[in-house]
Amino acid sequence: MRTASLVAAAxxxxxxxxxxxxxxxxxxxxxxxxPASAANAMSVHVGPVVVPESVDRPSMVIRxxxxxVDISDAHRWAEPLKAAVPRVIxxxxxxxxxxxxxxxxxxxANQPVDYRVALEVQRxxxxxxxxxxxxxxxxxxxxxxxxxxxRSAITEPAASPDPAGLAAAHSRALGRxxxxxxxxxxx
Numbered sequence: 001m002r003t004a005s006l007v008a009a010a011x012x013x014x015x016x017x018x019x020x021x022x023x024x025x026x027x028x029x030x031x032x033x034x035p036a037s038a039a040n041a042m043s044v045h046v047g048p049v050v051v052p053e054s055v056d057r058p059s060m061v062i063r064x065x066x067x068x069v070d071i072s073d074a075h076r077w078a079e080p081l082k083a084a085v086p087r088v089i090x091x092x093x094x095x096x097x098x099x100x101x102x103x104x105x106x107x108x109a110n111q112p113v114d115y116r117v118a119l120e121v122q123r124x125x126x127x128x129x130x131x132x133x134x135x136x137x138x139x140x141x142x143x144x145x146x147x148x149x150x151r152s153a154i155t156e157p158a159a160s161p162d163p164a165g166l167a168a169a170h171s172r173a174l175g176r177x178x179x180x181x182x183x184x185x186x187x
Contacts, residue, residue, distance in 0.1 A: 024078040025060070025167035027174065029091025041099035043113040044185070049086040049104075050120045056081045060163055063127040075163040085121060088171060092178030093117070097185060115185050116141045123153075124170070128161035132169035134177060140184050148187075152180050 035041075055061045060075040077084065090104035103111070123135035133155045141147040156173040158165035 020074055022074055022076055023163065024076050025163055026078045027081075027084040027088045027167065028171045029088045030095050030175065035094060035098045035100050038099070041101050042097060042115065042185075043099070043101040043111075044090075044093055044097065044103075044115045044117060045108045045111065045113045046086045046090045046093065046102065046104040046117045046119070047106075047109055048118055049082060049089070051081045051085055052121060052124060055124045060126060060166070062163075062166070063125050063130075072163070081124065085124075085174065086119070088174045089117070089119065089178050089181070092175045093182055093185075096179055096182035112143070114143050117181055117185075126163075126166040126170065128158070128166070131155060131157040132166055132173045134170065134173040136177060138177075138181055140181065148184055150180065150184055152177050 054069075057071070058076045058080075059071045059073050060077065062070045062072055062075075064070050086104035090102045094100055094102045101113075103109075103113075118139045118141070119136055120138070121134065121136045123133055125133040127133070133153075135151075135153045137149065137151050139147050139149045154173045154176045156169040156176065158169040
C-alpha cells in the first residue's frame, strides 16, 4: 500500500512538473515580393507606435467577457507587439503605396522622408467570439505641409476562434488600417 502511495505521489509530481508547451504566433504582412525599387519613389517612416501596455507582453491576452481577459502563457507572441505592429503597417504601406522605401525601425527614424506616420493603438483586443479589434489614432505628417490626424476602428472576424485564427485576424485588421493611412497619404 505504501509503495502504491509513493508511486501515485511521484506520478502526480511528475505531471505537475511537466513543462508547459508554448506556441508562438506572428503578425504577418502581405505575402510575395514587394514593389521594385525606384529612385523617385516616395519615402515613409512608421513610428513612433504606441501599444497598450495591457497587451504588449509575450503572452496573448484573450478577452473572455466584458471587463475580463485571460493571459495565456501557452500562447505567445513571437515578437513584442510594439515591434510587430509598425513592421506590419510598414509592409502593408509598401504594397498600398507601391514604394519599397518604407521603414519602421529606429534606423529610419532620423532619416529624411516624405511622410511620417505616428500611431497610437488604443485597443488591440483578441476575442474568440468577436475576432480581432484594433482601434488607433494616427497622424500623417508630410515633409511639407500640415499634419493630418485620423481615427480607425476595425473589427476583423477570426476564421477560427483559436489563437492562430486571432493572430491572422489581427494581421488582416492591421492591413485594413494601413489602407486607411495610405488613402490619407495619397490625398
